[in-house]
Amino acid sequence: MNDKDDPSVKRMADLLRQGATMLADACPQCGSPLFKVKDDIYCIKCDRRIVYANSEEEVEAEAVKTLIPELRVTLINKLKALNEVVDNETDTEALTKLANLMVLLLQALHKLENMGT
Template sequence: MDPVKKIAQLVRAGATLTAYTCPACGTVLVRLKTGELYCANCERTVVLVKTEEEAQQALEIVQLREVRRIVFDKILQLGREIEKLSASEMVDHLRSMSLLIDIYERLSRLHGEGQRQQPKSPS
């Protein structure tokens, strides 16, 4: 879909246009209701930073989010497989799920702490 049409859809859904452009492609960024800046052309969130330290913090947040998503997908995958298993196999799957859930919760806490520390984009 054309980026201009995507931007129009996002604005109709409550996003606002900003004076910022995407550093990768130059498309005007929109501010989503969540406060995140978004490039409709690249289809990704953009974080504006002032220092190398802020850039590193933002990168860590993005990487943690991706790991958390992968762990969540594995939990769902194990959940779908449970009904086909014998009792002993189920116990192993449930142990794995329990470990993954613990990891997911820890990543969620880290992600939440990172969001609070993330550099705020200029208003």
């Protein structure tokens, strides 16, 4: 299917004619440019309204914030446990996997520290 046959291109043109504006943001689902029509934001490709819902996001952010200390403890415990496993592991392949996991956990922990501030 080339662009000319893509129905989304036609819809984009229609929307623009109706006074829609193209946003700099891309659809989180498909990466297509998003369009603002009045107060709504649409992804034409997915044919759905994108809900920016700041309030929802804020609620989520708050929920995450309260989770951070818990997550931190969990991650630190995992790292401690992992440390013991690594200490007893002699197989190189297994060690590589464990080291990767450790890096991931440390990265996650680092991200959490940044979120907490």
